[in-house]
Every structure is written in structure tokens, then in C-alpha cells.
Amino acid sequence: MNQKVLETIRKYNLIVDGDKIVLGVSGGPDSICMLDNLREVKEEQIIEFEIYVAHINHMIREEAIDDEKYVQEYCKKYNIECFVKRADVQKIASEKKIGTEEAGRKVRYDFFEEVLQKTESNKIAIAHNKNDKIETIIMHLLRGSGLSGLKGIEPIRDNKYIRPLLECERTEIEQYCEDKKLNPRIDKTNFENEYTRNKIRNIVIPYIKKEFNPNIIQTLSRLSDLAADESNYIELQTQKAFEKILIAKxxxxxxxxxxxxxxxxxxxxxxxxxxxxxxxxxxxxxxxxxxxxxxxxxxxxxxxxxxxxxxxxxxxxxxxxxxxxxxxxxxxx
The missing domain is CATH 3.30.465.60 (Uridine Diphospho-n-acetylenolpyruvylglucosamine Reductase; domain 3)
Incomplete structure (x- = not known):
């Protein structure tokens, strides 16, 4: 799997010599797999870059303190600087009158930006995988999204947010963690079907696999790649048109x-x-x-x-x- 991650990095030019990267690490299979892979790439000096870890304790689950300790212990073992923040996400959601998911996402990304500034880094690594990408595409389809929505999650955004695991399936990540004896933390709420994404992950995709297409992940991934090519071309034409019709900015x-x-x-x-x-x-x-x-x-x-x-x-x-x-x-x- 290390080779697959390295191929993704090179394919999309996610990491280059001299980069300083903040890794968002929850302690779950995806993020600890990303951290372990990038640590090895760094140690093998395949690419010369620095890494820092940012962990948010959302203070929702009782196990959150153990997640925090797990990430800190991994970082201590490999001498990686680790930044931790505790945030009462439910309280923030209530105060701002937004959903818990939205509040959690905002808190995370704000903290990643904070660590980015503190460490003078230039990139933030997020551990989204291929399954996450497909779940996002289905969510966009259900909302009536256009062509750009079919791209799903992109491997790099704004030349800052990178996703090295985006071409890895969840089963590969879980197998990697097992083989490396990483013992990642498991968020049990991922198996609850309260949120739309969880319903798509736990109900919709398994049903499609069973009844229609066992290779739905690969099929929609191909669709995403085609949509990305066409959408990116239209975006390029849009930029040219904008420059042509712009009077003042x-x-x-x-x-x-x-x-x-x-x-x-x-x-x-x-x-x-x-x-x-x-x-x-x-x-x-x-x-x-x-x-x-x-x-x-x-x-x-x-x-x-x-x-x-x-x-x-x-x-x-x-x-x-x-x-x-x-x-x-x-x-x-």
C-alpha cells in the first residue's frame, strides 16, 4: 500500500521537496494509516518534507480522551510534533444554531489552519479515501448536483489541502492497519445511521453492491475521473471568459x-x-x-x-x- 500512496502523491504532485505538512489525525484507521505512510515516505527520504500532527478532541464520545492519548503516543514514539485541541462541539453547534457535523468540521479546519500558521507549514493532509469520495458523489447526486459535483472529493484543492489516500479503498486501509498492528481507534458512531453519509455507507452502497453492481466503487470512481476532466476544462474556459468580461475587481x-x-x-x-x-x-x-x-x-x-x-x-x-x-x-x- 505504501507504493500506492506514493503513486498517488506523484500522480497529483501532492507533496514536493521542501513542503511542511499538517496532518489531521483522529486516530481512526484512515488518518493513522495516512500518518504511518507519510512518516515512512519521509524517513526513507523519497521526498524531503516535514510533518506535524493536529488532533481535535470533539468532547462528544467518552472514548475521545483515549483517541487523544493514542495519537499522542504514536507521535511520541516517532518524535513527531503533535498539536491537540479540545472543543465542545455540541455546545458550539447549539450556540451557532448549526448541526453537530457542520460544527465539528468547522472546528477541525479552523484548528488545522491555526497549526498551519504556527508551524509555518504550507499544506494540510486529510485522510479521505476512495469510499469517502464515492459516498460524496452519491450525496451530490441525491441533491441534484451538476457536473462539478460528480468529481466528488479532489486529491488536491487550492494547492493546500491534499488527500494522499484518495485512491485507496477502505478495505485496503483496514488491512494495512491490521498488518502493521497499528490498532487504530474505532468511532462507533460511524456505524450508526443517524446522518446521511452513514446511511449511504452502511445501507445504500451495500445494497447496490448486492443487487446491482458489486464493483460500484470502481464504477463511480471512473465516472468521477471523467467528470473531473470535463469539469476542469469548463472551469478553464470560465476563467478565460471571466478575464475577458472583467471590468474591475x-x-x-x-x-x-x-x-x-x-x-x-x-x-x-x-x-x-x-x-x-x-x-x-x-x-x-x-x-x-x-x-x-x-x-x-x-x-x-x-x-x-x-x-x-x-x-x-x-x-x-x-x-x-x-x-x-x-x-x-x-x-x-
Whole structure:
């Protein structure tokens, strides 16, 4: 499996000489497998890079303190600097009026960024595997996602977040942990079917394997690769179109040429709206298909000054043959 991880690293250029990487490690099979593999790659000096470990104790499960100790003991054994944070995720979720899953994810990524700054690192490694990718694709399908959603989880994002295990299946990871006697921590909540992802993992995929396609993981992985190639090409064309129609880009506002926008193909228009929103806000969260369609209609029926507010943070104004994307409040991821 070490070779497979190394091939993934080289295929997507995930790690290069001089990188300093923060590894998100929960202590479960995936993350401890990732840590063990990257440690060996580092020790064998195949690539010259540094690693640090970041562990979040969500304070939800009684076993969480044992997970924390397990990660610390592994790091101590191999002289790896380990950063630990305890966060009452349920309390945070309640205060912010968001789901526990969302709160946990935000706490984790905020901490990873904190450790990234503290260690002057440039990348964050996340232990998503091929099964996680397929589960994500199915979730996107159920939500009516477009082509970009079929890509699932990408091996590298923003040239910072890397996923070295993305081409490894969960069974391979579990076998690796057994062979290496790593005795990873097991989160029993992964077997509970309270959340959508767990239902897909524990009910939907096993049913598809049994009744329709025993190779569904490989099949959807191929679909994902095809979708990624086509989506990435469209994204490249979108960037070119954006540069062509851009009038001004400021911190609080982006201005586009209305006439040139209306000349674009519908697919590119859709992507331009998302691309511009992300350039301005840092995310496309809260922008749905209906908002995109409304913005396109607004631009086509250019009579007088008109505007839309897809959400409380963004205003789209059509005025003087221009399209203004205006940031209304501080955007929260």
C-alpha cells in the first residue's frame, strides 16, 4: 500500500521537496494509516518534507480522551510534533444554531489552519479515501448536483489541502492497519445511521453492491475521473471568459461587462456566476441553481436598474450596462 500512496502523491504532485505538512489525525484507521505512510515516505527520504500532527478532541464520545492519548503516543514514539485541541462541539453547534457535523468540521479546519500558521507549514493532509469520495458523489447526486459535483472529493484543492489516500479503498486501509498492528481507534458512531453519509455507507452502497453492481466503487470512481476532466476544462474556459468580461475587481465588489456576459453560452454563464461569487466571497455557499437562473434572467432583461440578493451576504446589481457583484456583509464559511 505504501507504493500506492506514493503513486498517488506523484500522480497529483501532492507533496514536493521542501513542503511542511499538517496532518489531521483522529486516530481512526484512515488518518493513522495516512500518518504511518507519510512518516515512512519521509524517513526513507523519497521526498524531503516535514510533518506535524493536529488532533481535535470533539468532547462528544467518552472514548475521545483515549483517541487523544493514542495519537499522542504514536507521535511520541516517532518524535513527531503533535498539536491537540479540545472543543465542545455540541455546545458550539447549539450556540451557532448549526448541526453537530457542520460544527465539528468547522472546528477541525479552523484548528488545522491555526497549526498551519504556527508551524509555518504550507499544506494540510486529510485522510479521505476512495469510499469517502464515492459516498460524496452519491450525496451530490441525491441533491441534484451538476457536473462539478460528480468529481466528488479532489486529491488536491487550492494547492493546500491534499488527500494522499484518495485512491485507496477502505478495505485496503483496514488491512494495512491490521498488518502493521497499528490498532487504530474505532468511532462507533460511524456505524450508526443517524446522518446521511452513514446511511449511504452502511445501507445504500451495500445494497447496490448486492443487487446491482458489486464493483460500484470502481464504477463511480471512473465516472468521477471523467467528470473531473470535463469539469476542469469548463472551469478553464470560465476563467478565460471571466478575464475577458472583467471590468474591475475590488475587495467589496466585482464588476463585469453585461454585453459580453450575455454573449456567453449558458454553461459558461452558470459557471461565471459561481466563479465570480467565489472570487468575491471565498465560497459559493448559499448560491443555488434557482439563484443562478434568476441572475441570468436579470442580465437578459436589462431595463433600468435591477438587483437581486441571493442571500444576505451578496447583492447582484445590473446598471449602466454592467453587472455588479457586491459583498453586503462579512461572509462566513
Amino acid at each position: 475590488e475587495k467589496e465588489q466585482i464588476t463585469l461587462n453585461l454585453k459580453e456576459f450575455n454573449k456567453q453560452d449558458k454553461v459558461i454563464k452558470n459557471r461565471l456566476i459561481l466563479y465570480t461569487t467565489k472570487e468575491l466571497m471565498g465560497s459559493t455557499q448559499g448560491i443555488e441553481k434557482i439563484h443562478i437562473e434568476d441572475i441570468i434572467k436579470l442580465c437578459q432583461n436589462n431595463v433600468g436598474n435591477k438587483f437581486l440578493t441571493p442571500n444576505k451576504n451578496l447583492k447582484v446589481l445590473v446598471k449602466d450596462k454592467k453587472i455588479f457583484f457586491i459583498k453586503q456583509n462579512t461572509y462566513k464559511n
